[in-house]
Structures are given as structure tokens and as C-alpha cells.
Amino acid sequence: CAKKAKPHKDDKKDLATCRVLLAELETHQDAWPFLKPVDLKAVPGYRKVIKKPMDFSTIREKLNNSQQNNELFLCTFIIDVNLVFDNCERFNEDDSEIGRAGHNMRRFFDKRWTELLQ
Numbered sequence: 001c002a003k004k005a006k007p008h009k010d011d012k013k014d015l016a017t018c019r020v021l022l023a024e025l026e027t028h029q030d031a032w033p034f035l036k037p038v039d040l041k042a043v044p045g046y047r048k049v050i051k052k053p054m055d056f057s058t059i060r061e062k063l064n065n066s067q068q069n070n071e072l073f074l075c076t077f078i079i080d081v082n083l084v085f086d087n088c089e090r091f092n093e094d095d096s097e098i099g100r101a102g103h104n105m106r107r108f109f110d111k112r113w114t115e116l117l118q
Ligand SMILES: Oc1ccc2c(c1)N[C@H](O)CC2
Pocket: 033, 038, 043, 046, 087, 088, 091, 092, 098
């Protein structure tokens, strides 16, 4: 991940950029399956199948707690967002409403993070 994020000149703004990017993810029309943690009591099999649940509200909490000087926050952010979409692919058919939402959101994220952070 570190090698992916080209060492661009000014990483001081990266935390603010992650917050902007996260806000765009949260307000996307296909974000609804990913806004809050999956209810592990209500969804049979989820706890067993998905080893590392992740969602946008948890990512926001982690960003709010991360320190600018902890330079790992950018990689952690990218890894966590991709975990949301990887979990979605693992648990949902591609040809399902939530499966399609996951693919759409991943495509949107890949485009925006490349524009904003690389
Ligand atoms: O039918 C269902 C019911 C619940 C969920 C899903 C599908 N997929 C989500 O990834 C996790 C929650």
C-alpha cells in the first residue's frame, strides 16, 4: 500500500483528503449496505465467514482517532476501505443488489483515490 500511494509531495493534507473521500463514499447512492457494521446476531453465517468485518462508520471512527504523525493512517485507510468491498464480494453474489453495490462503490473509490491521493 505504501508503495502504491506514490510518495507525493505534500502528505500533510492526506488526513483531510481521507475525510473528504470517506464523506463521498458515505453519501454515494449505493453506500447503504456499508454505512454501519453488519449485525452479527441477525445475519446467519456472517460472523463465521467474514473474519474482519468493516464498514464506513468504523473507518470514520478510526480516522478521527488516528494521529497525523502516525504515517500509517493512509495505508490503514486504503486497506480498511478495500476490506469493506472484499467482505461484500465474499458474502454476496455478484448478481445481487448488494453485490452490485459493492462493485460500483469499489470502482468509484479506486477512481477518486487515484485522483486525490496519487
Ligand atoms: O441477504 C442479505 C442479508 C444481510 C446481509 C447481506 C445479504 N449482505 C451483506 O453483505 C451483509 C448483510
